Amino acid sequence: MGTSDTRGTRERLIDSTRELLWERGYVGTSPKAIQERAAAGQGSMYHHFHGKPDLALAAIGRSAEELRARAEAGFSGPGTVTERITGYLRREREVLKGCPVGRLTQDPDVMADPELRRPVEETFAWLTGRLAALLTEGRASGEFGGGLDPAATATALVAVVQGGYVLARASGSAEVFGRAVDGALGLLAAHSR
Template identity: 70%
Template sequence: MSSRESLIESTRALLWERGYVGTSPKAIQQRAGAGQGSMYHHFSGKEELALAAIQRSAELLRQAAEEQLSTEATAYARIEAFLRRERDVLRGCPIGRLTQDPDVMATPALRAPVEETFAWLRGRLTAVLREGLERGEFPGTLDPATTALTIVAVMQGAYVLARADDSPQRFDEAVTGILGLLAAHSRTE
């Protein structure tokens, strides 16, 4: 891994663990095994490096989601696969956790990839639900956009509940609940 990649990956991990304020340039350099000169050779400062790390986290989240959401299965099955995919629940969502970081949310450049990622996810889920409607998998009364928003909200809340109780079971229970509601509207499940 190049020193640039190591810096980005180290920053991703530290942002996920500690947030923006808790992620010092020194901590990044130590975790990356890179010197200050290397860091400032590749990035103008902590904000630019944090932006690259947030963008990478967003890209990885989109790739992981797309694996389940782009199959030929029913809309319900694709959403279920997305919600039940393997994840480190007790660490929380690497993008969702950033919404609780006042410094990230107050910095437009850092906030932008967070907003864009959630907008993308809502849009992608909306498209899957709309496909399900068009295939007759759901009744015409199902609103794809608000249902997609609800799925994202439940998923993010499930991370919070799991962390609060120190139990991945809370995440699983919330996912089971939202899938039960969706299945109640499904004509194929």
């Protein structure tokens, strides 16, 4: 098997695990299901990973990296702080599937394992910190009034996105997510100068 084939199998295993974790959670993601979805044999799986926890960690890490990269692309783009945050909040998402990282917080097996929980915690800490930095930038430039608390507002924005996923899934309607975003942007606008 060539290097590209080996890399392809490893990537298929990670991608399949990411999808299955998103759809079924940790317990529902069996090694057999991963192998079937990745079209990889048991030998290939254990050649690349020590077992399911190792593969799950790689998959969770990849989902976390993608979330950060996609958010950062918008955060560091052009426009006012409000425009960049609005772009992040309104970007296209598979709302009814839920957040691939946020859903892991509802998985008791992931939350009980410090190694699996770490990339989830780090991702939300990064996201909250990055939003707080943007809001601080907006306050310093005069875009927002001095009464805006960047850390609290950043935490609220992350909570709106994650809570928006939950409410949308509960109602079966992506419109609920949009209303949550509209509400958050209205609160942010109240601090605009």
